[in-house]
Structure formats: structure tokens, C-alpha cells
Amino acid sequence: MAAASASSSSPSPSSPQGVAERRGIPAASFVEDVETYLKQSGLDVNSSLAFLQERLQQYKIVEMKLLAQQRDLQAKIPDIEKCLDIVATLQAKKGSGEALIADFEVSEGIYSRARIEDADSVCLWLGANVMLEYSCEEADALLKKNLENAKASLEVLVADLQFLRDQVTITQVTIARVYNWDVHQRRTKQATKET
Amino acid sequence: MQQGDGSEAQVTWEDQQNINRFGRLNNRFHELEDEIKLAKESNESLEDASNELILSDEDVVRFQIGEVFAHMPREEVEIRLEKMKEDASKDLERLEEEKESVLAQMAELKKILYGKFKDSINLEED
Numbered sequence: 583m584a585a586a587s588a589s590s591s592s593p594s595p596s597s598p599q600g601v602a603e604r605r606g607i608p609a610a611s612f613v614e615d616v617e618t619y620l621k622q623s624g625l626d627v628n629s630s631l632a633f634l635q636e637r638l639q640q641y642k643i644v645e646m647k648l649l650a651q652q653r654d655l656q657a658k659i660p661d662i663e664k665c666l667d668i669v670a671t672l673q674a675k676k677g678s679g680e681a682l683i684a685d686f687e688v689s690e691g692i693y694s695r696a697r698i699e700d701a702d703s704v705c706l707w708l709g710a711n712v713m714l715e716y717s718c719e720e721a722d723a724l725l726k727k728n729l730e731n732a733k734a735s736l737e738v739l740v741a742d743l744q745f746l747r748d749q750v751t752i753t754q755v756t757i758a759r760v761y762n763w764d765v766h767q768r769r770t771k772q773a774t775k776e777t
Numbered sequence: 778m779q780q781g782d783g784s785e786a787q788v789t790w791e792d793q794q795n796i797n798r799f800g801r802l803n804n805r806f807h808e809l810e811d812e813i814k815l816a817k818e819s820n821e822s823l824e825d826a827s828n829e830l831i832l833s834d835e836d837v838v839r840f841q842i843g844e845v846f847a848h849m850p851r852e853e854v855e856i857r858l859e860k861m862k863e864d865a866s867k868d869l870e871r872l873e874e875e876k877e878s879v880l881a882q883m884a885e886l887k888k889i890l891y892g893k894f895k896d897s898i899n900l901e902e903d
Binding site (some may be wrong): 612614616664667668683684729747751754759 | 788797846847
């Protein structure tokens with residue numbers, strides 16, 4: 583999917599609307615003048631409002647999806663940081679010749695004691711029922727890379743959400759303006775009828 | 778956000794961008810409130826842990842790393858805890874500062890938008 587540039591906050595003067603889409607999310611076109619917009623689209627007020635409402639619904643669906651992805655990433659990052667902490671602790675203990683004694687949960691409410699001596703390697707859970715053994719240094723490198731990737735993905739996701747929310751706001755404002763224009767038209771017609 | 782009373786003020790692209798910016802800031806404000814709440818709880822927990830440590834007289838303390846409780850000498854735990862408290866406190870400060878900044882920007886935008894649109898726009902929480 584072609585990625586448009588992520589400059590949705592400061593559009594150039596020649597294209598007042600900025601980007602046309604971002605990572606598959608269509609931009610909402612800004613309406614300069616309601617009357618011109620309705621004439622150009624050939625739609626009457628109700629069809630136009632219906633179209634805009636539908637667009638709003640579609641945006642909401644995408645927003646839900648992105649928010650879920652954001653929650654997942656936000657949960658993943660502290661987990662990776664904890665793993666890094668453990669690996670660092672094991673590496674520190676390796677030099678000292680002492681064993682690391684740790685209490686861990688065997689089952690809910692039941693703990694047991696483990697004695698970890700001279701940890702040369704750790705096993706990392708890679709997902710999909712796969713666990714791989716790495717040396718401490720390799721594990722550290724891999725976890726750091728995963729952490730970087732997760733943080734970068736989160737940044738992109740947050741930018742996507744901001745773009746999306748802007749499009750939702752533009753659409754909501756357009757709906758209000760079309761509706762107001764219609765009310766105004768009716769009032770003027772009513773006023774001319776009564777004179 | 779807007780009330781339909783058919784009034785005349787035209788919405789320019791600049792106005793739209795201001796409205797968008799206000800929306801983004803408002804979202805960020807709510808996110809910050811949640812983050813600040815968590816940061817405050819975290820600070821309190823660390824403070825409690827620190828106090829417990831002072832009161833206890835054990836030499837070996839079980840310190841949680843990840844999902845396990847590692848046995849650590851008391852001094853090491855003290856050092857770790859101090860560092861965690863410092864980080865947590867800096868975090869909270871950073872978040873509070875960002876919140877102030879966001880509120881200030883929102884107040885500016887409210888002035889501009891209410892100035893142009895008066896009653897046609899509503900920027901308050903419902």
C-alpha cells in the first residue's frame with residue numbers, strides 16, 4: 583500500500599488539504615463552500631449527509647482497530663523491558679561466582695525456589711509455540727531490537743490515530759456545516775414566502 | 778461539537794486546522810490524565826516499598842524482577858529502589874509539565890475559536 587507522506591499537520595499552500603490518504607486511510611476532503619460542494623457532488627442535502635455519516639462510521643471502525651493495536655503494543659513494551667532486566671541481572675551475577683536464587687510461581691499461589699548458577703544462556707519465547715536458546719549477549723541484542731521495533735511501531739500507530747482523528751473532526755464539521763446551510767436555506771425560503 | 782442554528786460564520790481551512798488541533802490536544806489531555814494517575818500510583822508503591830525495606834531487618838530481600846522474586850542483598854535492593862523512585866518521580870514531573878502545556882495551548886485555541894464562532898461552536902466537555 584503506497585504510504586503518503588506523514589505531513590498532515592502543515593500542508594503546503596498549493597494543496598490546502600495536505601495528503602490524500604495515509605496508509606490506507608482516505609483523507610476527508612475539506613469543503614471550502616457548502617453550496618459549491620453540493621452542486622459539484624450533485625447530491626441533495628440528505629444524500630450528502632448520509633454519505634458523510636457513512637464515512638464517519640467507517641473511520642470509527644478503523645479507529646477501533648488501531649486502538650486495539652495500540653493497547654497490544656503498550657502492553658508488549660513493559661514485558662520486553664522486564665525480560666531485558668532479567669537478562670542483565672543474570673549477566674551481572676555470572677561474573678561474581680554466586681548463584682542467583684529466585685522464587686517463582688509454579689501455580690497460582692504456589693511458589694518454589696530456583697538456583698541459577700553461571701547462566702550462559704537463556705531461552706526466549708518467540709511466539710507460535712517456539713522457544714529458542716540464546717547466549718545472554720544474543721538475547722540482550724534480540725530483546726533490544728524487539729524493543730526498538732515495538733517503540734517505532736507505536737510511534738507510527740500514534741501518528742496514524744492522530745491523522746484519523748483529524749479526518750473524523752473534519753467530517754463532523756462538514757456534516758454540521760451542510761446541516762446548518764440547509765437550515766439557513768429553509769429559513770430564507772420561508773422568509774421570502776411570507777413577504 | 779457544533780450546534781445547528783444556521784448562523785453564518787464561514788469555516789476556513791485555517792479554522793478547520795485549529796479545530797483539529799484542539800481535538801488532538803483534548804485527546805492528549807485525557808491520555809495524560811490517565812498516565813499521571815498511573816505514575817502517581819507507581820510513585821506511591823515505590824515509596825511504600827522503600828518504607829517497608831527500612832522497617833524490615835532482613836539481610837536478604839526478595840526483589841521482583843519480571844515474574845520472579847530474586848534474592849538480593851539489602852544494599853543492592855536499596856540502590857535499585859532509589860533509582861526506581863528517582864525515575865518515577867522524573868516521569869511524573871514530565872507528565873505534569875506536558876499537561877500544563879497542553880492546557881495552555883487549549884486555552885489559546887478556545888480564545889481564537891470562540892472569538893470567531895461564538896455560540897456556533899462548543900469546546901467544552903459534555
